[in-house]
Amino acid sequence: MVASKTMVRVRFAPSPTGYPHLGNIRTALFNWVFARHNNGTFILRIEDTDVTRLVEGAVETIVDSLRWLGLDWDEGPYFQSQRLELYREAADQLLKRELAYRCYCSPQRLEAMRQEQIRRKQPPGYDRRCRQLTSRQRADYEAEGIVPVVRFKSPLEGQTPFHDLLRGEIVFENNTLDDFVLLKSDGYPTYHLANIVDDHLMEITHVLRADEWLSSTPRHVLLYQALGWQPPQFAHLPMILGPDRAKLSKRHGATSITEYRDMGYLPEALFNFLALLGWSLDDKTELLAREEIVKHFSLERISRTAAVFNREKLDWMNGVYLRSLSMEEFTRRAMPFLERDLPAEVKRPLDGGYVRRIMPLVQERARTLAEVPQLTQFFFVDGLSYDTEMLLTKLGQAEVLTALRVTIARLKELPNWDVPSLEAICRALAEELELKTGVFFGLLRVAVTGRTAAPPLFQTMEVLGREPCLKRLKAAEQKLAAT
Numbered sequence: 001m002v003a004s005k006t007m008v009r010v011r012f013a014p015s016p017t018g019y020p021h022l023g024n025i026r027t028a029l030f031n032w033v034f035a036r037h038n039n040g041t042f043i044l045r046i047e048d049t050d051v052t053r054l055v056e057g058a059v060e061t062i063v064d065s066l067r068w069l070g071l072d073w074d075e076g077p078y079f080q081s082q083r084l085e086l087y088r089e090a091a092d093q094l095l096k097r098e099l100a101y102r103c104y105c106s107p108q109r110l111e112a113m114r115q116e117q118i119r120r121k122q123p124p125g126y127d128r129r130c131r132q133l134t135s136r137q138r139a140d141y142e143a144e145g146i147v148p149v150v151r152f153k154s155p156l157e158g159q160t161p162f163h164d165l166l167r168g169e170i171v172f173e174n175n176t177l178d179d180f181v182l183l184k185s186d187g188y189p190t191y192h193l194a195n196i197v198d199d200h201l202m203e204i205t206h207v208l209r210a211d212e213w214l215s216s217t218p219r220h221v222l223l224y225q226a227l228g229w230q231p232p233q234f235a236h237l238p239m240i241l242g243p244d245r246a247k248l249s250k251r252h253g254a255t256s257i258t259e260y261r262d263m264g265y266l267p268e269a270l271f272n273f274l275a276l277l278g279w280s281l282d283d284k285t286e287l288l289a290r291e292e293i294v295k296h297f298s299l300e301r302i303s304r305t306a307a308v309f310n311r312e313k314l315d316w317m318n319g320v321y322l323r324s325l326s327m328e329e330f331t332r333r334a335m336p337f338l339e340r341d342l343p344a345e346v347k348r349p350l351d352g353g354y355v356r357r358i359m360p361l362v363q364e365r366a367r368t369l370a371e372v373p374q375l376t377q378f379f380f381v382d383g384l385s386y387d388t389e390m391l392l393t394k395l396g397q398a399e400v401l402t403a404l405r406v407t408i409a410r411l412k413e414l415p416n417w418d419v420p421s422l423e424a425i426c427r428a429l430a431e432e433l434e435l436k437t438g439v440f441f442g443l444l445r446v447a448v449t450g451r452t453a454a455p456p457l458f459q460t461m462e463v464l465g466r467e468p469c470l471k472r473l474k475a476a477e478q479k480l481a482a483t
Contacts (some may be wrong), residue, residue: 008040009205010068012073013195015047016058020065021255022309023240026274030237030302031208032071033275037297043202044076047195049188051081057457065257069267070290078202080194087189090197090227091150091182099226100182102148103130104141104431125178126151149182152223154194160218160361165206165235166300172218180219192219200229211236235299238278239306264337264370265314269321273314277307287320319367331359335374341373348381354379357463361455375478379464384450384472387483391446391476394439397483403433403443404477408470417466422458447476 001441007218013026014020020028035042044066046059046167063077070478094100103126119125141148154177161171182193199207214236224231242252249255260270267373270288275293276286279302288296322330338350362375378384391400407429414421430440445457448469454460461469 007205008035008038009203009344010035010040010208011043011199011202011204012071013045013047014062014196015050015191016055017050017053018055018064019058019061019256019258021240022257022274022277022337024069025065025177025257026240026277027208027210028071029069029271029274030279033294033297034208034299035074036208036294040205041074042071043078043204044073044461045078045198045202046076046080047191048079049084049191049194051186051188053216061256061258065261068261069257069271075202077199080189080198083194083198084187084189087183087194087197088187091189094152094182095150096223096263097226098153100150100152101133101179101180101249101464102138103151103179103219104133104146104148105129106136113342122445123176126180128179145338147185148184149181151179152182152226153178154219160221162217162221162231164214164217165233166302166304167236168483170214170217171464172215174218175472177222192216193225196220196223196227196229199232200224202445204232206235207232207445208235208237232469235302238303238466240277243308243310245308246305252309252311262370264368264372265318266321266333266369269314269318273317277309278303287317293336309347321457322366322369323364325363327356327363330363331356333370334359334366337369338373338376340378341370342377345382350380354463361459361463368430378449378451378454379460384393384448384475388479390452391443391480393442393446393452395435396409397480399433399435400443401477401480402442403429403435404473404480406433406445406448408473408477411466413469414466417462419458419462426458430467447473459462 010031014024014028031344032042044063046062048054048059059077066073091100095102105126113127114124129321130148130151151444155174158174159171160174160177161169164170175186180192181190183189198204199257215234217234221231240248242248244252252322257270262269272286272288272293275288275297279297281288281296281301283294325333335350335352335355339348342350358376358379359372362372365375366372378457395403407426408424410429411422414425426444427437430437433440441457442452445460446452448461448464464472
């Protein structure tokens with residue numbers, strides 16, 4: 001299952017009829033890694049011939065997704081819409097050799113035929129009505145102004161075998177194949193024709209694609225044979241399923257790669273995660289740098305069974321990658337999310353020096369960059385909003401008011417506003433007030449941050465500063481006294 005002596009040439013050929021989802025990009029990643037492992041060529045080709053279904057902005061999103069993940073291409077992007085003459089020439093060649101034919105059936109007839117086949121519980125497929133038309137019949141249709149499609153003459157009997165690098169020998173019975181369309185009436189090719197012509201002309205050696213294309217492969221093998229071309233080697237990659245074992249969809253969470261970027265996942269974490277959706281180095285290694293994946297990648301290690309998407313694992317992996325960043329790099333990557341997601345009341349642009357002081361307090365806790373604004377919001381807003389009951393955990397109202405008033409008085413007199421000084425005075429206060437340190441510190445945490453869970457208390461108070469902390473403690477006292 002190793003590459004042949006010929007230089008490996010693979011392609012990623014998305015259709016811009018939608019935005020790239022995890023399955024698309026996992027296919028691109030496997031092709032890219034396979035090319036890099038074999039010192040080969042990775043080609044980007046945009047299959048934009050389905051003009052009725054093109055989505056505006058999809059091409060740009062495809063390109064942005066690949067660049068964000070670091071999947072650089074060596075050739076392209078090529079656009080099939082700019083290569084139409086090549087597909088017409090191939091179709092004409094098949095027509096001249098009577099390996100294809102023109103079909104004049106109307107969409108209405110084809111739909112009625114399909115409905116009748118469904119009613120009879122027959123497999124849907126073209127009934128080959130136009131396959132044996134005489135030249136006179138064709139001339140009559142064309143005299144009516146009917147623009148035909150071009151269909152391939154699939155063999156009516158026999159078998160079409162091919163070798164899949166992951167699944168071994170596969171054989172299809174030819175009587176299960178219909179006469180599929182090669183060229184549509186608008187002059188645009190179907191996927192079946194265009195991808196064959198391009199793969200041949202671009203000298204593609206290996207086609208690594210999703211296993212949903214497995215049933216199309218006998219058609220492609222027959223086309224290669226009809227055109228007298230050598231087919232590439234095929235490897236059909238396992239599907240990606242949701243945790244419920246259903247096909248991965250939006251109901252399992254975001255599916256577009258750009259959504260994951262906007263949700264704060266790191267490209268290096270997503271690269272690692274996607275590589276393990278269907279491939280593995282061994283039975284235990286989960287964290288692999290890009291270079292390690294390229295070095296060890298082989299088709300032999302690709303699973304034959306479907307991969308299961310696990311969002312919890314992605315979150316864990318992304319958290320590990322976040323914690324591995326230098327503080328400077330973590331801050332740089334978090335800054336756009338802070339600018340985007342902090343409340344509108346927070347003044348922009350943010351103070352970079354202040355942000356750099358905050359980031360060490362949350363790097364260990366964040367699983368995604370999008371969580372950073374949530375974890376740090378109380379550092380930036382003027383007033384806090386929280387339920388008064390949060391101040392009363394395990395303590396009565398009078399005890400809490402006394403504790404707050406004494407704390408405010410002592411902190412006002414504190415000479416140095418730093419972690420050692422804050423911890424020392426607050427521990428002494430807990431003893432003086434006869435409160436457990438956990439209970440007392442929890443009270444201060446709510447008053448200062450508005451939360452029961454936050455970064456380390458004294459580091460937080462040091463970064464916030466004396467005046468903001470005293471202001472929040474006073475606000476907590478007044479809030480509680482007013483109840």
